[in-house]
Amino acid sequence: MQAIRLLPNNVEKKKKDQGLSSAEARRRMEVYGKNKLATKKKKSWLLLFISQFTDFMVLVLLAATAISMIIGDITEAITILAIVFINALLGFYQEMHTEKIMEAIEKLAAPKAKVIRDNEMREIPAEEVVPGDLTVIEAGDRIPADGVLIMANELQVDESMLTGESMPVRKQVIHNETDTDATFPKNHVYMGCLVTAGTGRAVVTKTGMETEMGKIAHMIQEAEQQDTPLQKRLETLGTYIVIACLVICAIVSLTGIIRGENVFSMLLAGISLAVAAVPEGLPAVVTIALALGVQRMAKRNALVRKLPAVETLGCATVICSDKTGTLTENKMRVVSIYCGRTRYQVTRDDNEENKNRILFQGKPVDPVKMPALNLMALTGILCGNVNIRKVEDEEKISEEYVFLGDPTEVALVRMAVEAGYDPEKIAEEYKRLREIPFDSERKMMSVMCSTPSGDRIIFAKGAPEVILQRCTSIMVANNERKILDYDIKRIEQENTYMAQNALRVIAMAYRIIEKGKSLPSDFEQQLTFLGLAGMMDPPRKEVYDAVEKCKIAGIKPVMITGDHKETAKAVAKELKIIDGNENVLTGNEIESLSDRELKERLKDTAVFARVLPKHKLRLVKAYKEEGYIVAMTGDGVNDAPAVKEADIGVAMGLTGTDVTRQAASMILMDDNFSTIVAAVEEGRNIYNNIRKFIRYLLSCNIGEVLTMFLGMLMGLPVPLLPAQILLVNLVTDGLPAIALSMETGDPDIMKQKPRDPNEHIFSGGLWQLIITRGIFIGVVTLLSFILVFRQSLSLEAARTAALVTLVLSQLIHVFECKSEKKNIFEINLLSNLWLVGAVFTSLSVLACVVYVPALQNVFKTVPLLPEYWLYVAGLCLLPPVISSFFRSKKDEA
Structure with a gap:
């Protein structure tokens, strides 16, 4: 890295001050504490893991586990516990992983600070700075603590992190009573702010949480963290499910007792159904869906x-x-130039990242070939104090420049450098002889340089009204002539136009003193006007x-x-x-x-x-x-x-x-602001996918409960055994539901209006779809059980047919859940290969359960006769056909 310093040759002699003694600094450290921001005590990993079990739905599942253990269904209890534990591990991993990434709050303040201790300058950790310390600051430093300036040499500080102001603040030692920004006086400096130019010394007044940054950190810690809309909706869903479970339990138990069944047996039967009604896969699938969304967003930065x-x-x-x-961009850039009674636009070339183009009526011009524009570029480079670092990238065979200094001066230098000028070469050709620095009263800056021909040239820049007063000539059409009232009026109009468009306007001028001629007493007079440069922080x-x-x-x-x-x-x-x-x-x-x-x-x-x-x-x-x-x-x-x-x-x-x-x-x-829009799109797709698998899971659970409930009401044998219900919950419900969370989403989703913030998760007729399809699944499963039982008189064959019908109905329904607006015959069934794979896996498991002897003994199944398969196929296809018919009628209406 090579540095090109375009700085004044004279350097002010540093003031000496004893500062604090080491002993006094230690004493104050004991009184005021370390200069760092306090953070809330982090949860231990154990408490963080335990907190994963405080979600309402998880508590419901834990209650279901306890009930399963009470009624002796250890398998169900172990299954639910496994699902809850896996869900907790996913949440725990995500929080631990991101906490490690973000564990940097103590790095906010400057890691090092230069202070005067025992009459000498020392570099110490910033956290050891105490009130009363004398700090030394210069361009590139981060200020270690709040303080009052006792010396400022062209000192400028970027306070945008506190104020939001894009322009650095020019600091001064004497407090200005007319300073309109009383919140952050110009004779004060503040922790964490970046020094962009100059040098200074400040006596520390506040450290740690007493600083302005500390006050903001305290506001952050006090802000309440509220539940997100998704968390609120899922908590509501959990409440509904618990109420439904209690109602089912009560109805089944009372019905059996009224029929004369054993009271205790009926209570256990009702509790079993209530446990079966809880969609134990829901929290895990929601977590997985969100985790997948997180992965997709990570790929999009x-x-x-x-x-x-x-x-x-x-x-x-x-x-x-x-x-x-x-x-x-948070970088001031020249966007408009008025030169020679002509307005030019300055744009960045999209094909060459670090190149600027100066355009006239949309066509590029070469500033080197145009004397007025060329002199403006030279003025931008030479009339200022910008530190330019040239970084050579050997791998890319390219060069980049890093600019440090006043943003206005940086913008002018950047414009010239990116237009093709070599600042190092120009600094060698034009040696600086003298500088009259900018101040708030003069509102201009001038430098005198020698030229290769031996002449002396004065470059000046400043407020347009000030520069104009000192100009007697103007460069137009590449020639100098006397400046006229018409020229002045036109320049003032252009200045007004730029200012109305929120541009910061700088005027430029020059004067040549030929070799051998004596230097005038006021060489900032009789200037030749070059033009105006309008700059802004561009979008x-x-x-x-x-x-x-x-x-x-x-x-x-x-x-x-x-x-x-x-x-x-x-x-x-x-x-x-x-x-x-x-x-x-x-x-x-x-x-x-x-x-x-x-x-x-x-x-x-x-x-x-x-x-x-x-x-x-x-x-x-x-x-x-x-x-x-x-x-x-x-x-x-x-x-x-x-x-x-x-x-x-x-x-x-x-x-x-x-x-x-x-x-x-x-x-x-x-x-990148556009990443936010991508996140909005991703969020909408995730919400839609959550609705899809909630629709699927609850429809399936309603179908299972109705199968059992109606069978008991009709006095039939139990249609499905606990092991068979468990198989459906584990294989048929879980895998397709997870695959639904991988749906790519609606391509027109960003053309839709946002959801109502108070919208319920079941809005838009989702409840009707869930209940209707749940009833369909329950009815066709029970019909399959009754038909086969009456023909075969085999309870095992009837239960096998019911199991197959239930599983196939659910697997057909999962494709319907891909869209709330289209029926199954209008949907691209192969658009989600994960879903196709999940359905194939579930079908394979079902085939093994029906035809593999070892699994037949576990799940009490038997192979089905061909005619029974016809019953099953017809009943499974009935719900989507009926649903498609009524949807088409509704669309026609």
Whole structure:
């Protein structure tokens, strides 16, 4: 790595200060403690594993296990326990795995800090910094603790992680009473913020949890973690199942007692049916479905920390996104140039990643061949203090530049370098002789350089109104001439146009002092105007499509940023988050609104600017109270409380802070906003797949219960033995249900509106489908039992026919569950090869149970005669035929 330093030659002599003594630092460490953020005590692995058994459905299954053991059905009890244990292991592994990935919260502060101790500078661990320490900071450092500046030399600090402001703050020692940002005064520095330029020294005032970052970390820890919509719906489902089980138990028991059966025997019979009614595979299949979704999302650069997160994002109705670094690149770039009375556009070449193109009326131009543009490029490189590192990649045979400095100056240098200029070569040709630095009063900067011909050239840049006042000539059509009132008016109009489009505008000018001529006393006068450069933090290219897809999917994208109102509005308009007419609400306006008024404003507002962390948190809570399912994306520490409060928090993996990642449920490993849209699609598909296997499992369980229940009511022998019911639960129910969770999903799913946040999992007629098909399965199974029993008078043959009918009916029904809108004759039966494989496996097991002698003895089955197979086939095909007939009639109506 080679560094090219375009810095002033004069370096201010460092001030000496004794700082704290080592003894005093140790004493203060005992009083104030270590300079690190407190974290909640983590659960031990044992408690984490035990917590997997606290889910309501799992508790129901454990109760079923106890009942099975009481009635002597040890096999059933062991089976249920095995399923519960496997489910717990899956959840435990997922939580342990993600906790290890995210165990980085203590790395938030700078790992090292430079302090003055005993009158000498030392580098110590950041956690050893104490109040009163004198810290030394320079470009590239992370500030170790909050402090007050006692020295600042062109010091600039990126505080976007706290404020959301995309531009670094120019720091000063003397507090300015007119400073409008009273929350973060310019003579203070804050833990975790990055120094982008200059040097400074600060006396530490606050450490650890007392810092601004510590306050935000405390807000995160206090935020309540609520159940996701999926967890709430599954808990409701579990409640319904328990109620149904109790009702079944009571009805069967009372019916038998009324008929004169033994009271104890009837109670055991009712309990057995209740146990059979519990879909013991449901929690495991839900976990597997979510785990598969997590794997698919990992392939698309999204790390899911909590299994229900993907499904929750699938029902999001609003996505609150930070602007800087999430919707935008977090890099200032020149996007427009006005030079020689001509407007140029600056774009990045899609075919060459690190190349800029300067366009005129859509056609590229070569700045080297155009004197005015060429001089603007030279001004951008030479008139500034940017540290440029050239990194050579031998494998790719390419070069990349890393720029460190003021974002405005970096943008100008980047434009020139990416347009083909070599900064190292230019720095050698134009030796810097003198610099007049930028300050807030002058609003301009100038450098004097020598040229290869021996002349001296002055490059100047600054505020347009200041530069114009110093210009007496202008370069037009590659020639210099006197600047006219018309030129000035045109330049002012262009400056206004750029500013209205939220561009940061810099004017450039130059002057040549020929070799041998004396240097004027004020060489910043009589300049030649070159042009204007308009720059902004541009939106990410992929975000345009992502925002459009969100709107088509009925999801409201909302920008929440700490940046300027006009900048936020311009970016939102560019991305079509707003159409230009909507209002932008600022943090101060949010403060003045009551909760009721704020909720009213949410309806017609999609951009919130100049907001603080507390405002973000309030906005997320307001959306949730209005019934929205809220996804909150962010990268800075300022986003973390709102990220944790949201229904689904999404953090940036590359640029995001560890605090935000810790608070989030999902992390975008590529910081790509479009990955969120992919997660929404994945979540919707997972929810639909969950509905599919719930439909399948409950239909099958209702069919099993009805078979037994109706048989007992009719005074028939028990249609199915416990071992046979167990076989159906293990093989026929489980495998196809898991395979259903691997359905690819509806290709038009992102054209559908989000589900109602209060929608029940059985909405849209799912209950009717489940009950109707459950009745069909139960009736045809019982009919098969009765027909074969009356013809053969063999109880084993009748039970075998009932078992075969039950299994085949369920396996046919699993293909119907692939779609809620199409019948079985309209569905592509081979689209899910996992499902085909699961059905084939179940059929193979069934064939073995019926025809393998050893298994016949275990399950009390016998081979069926051909005519019995005809009964079975006809009865199994009856339900889908009837269902298809009524569906077609309904569609015609």
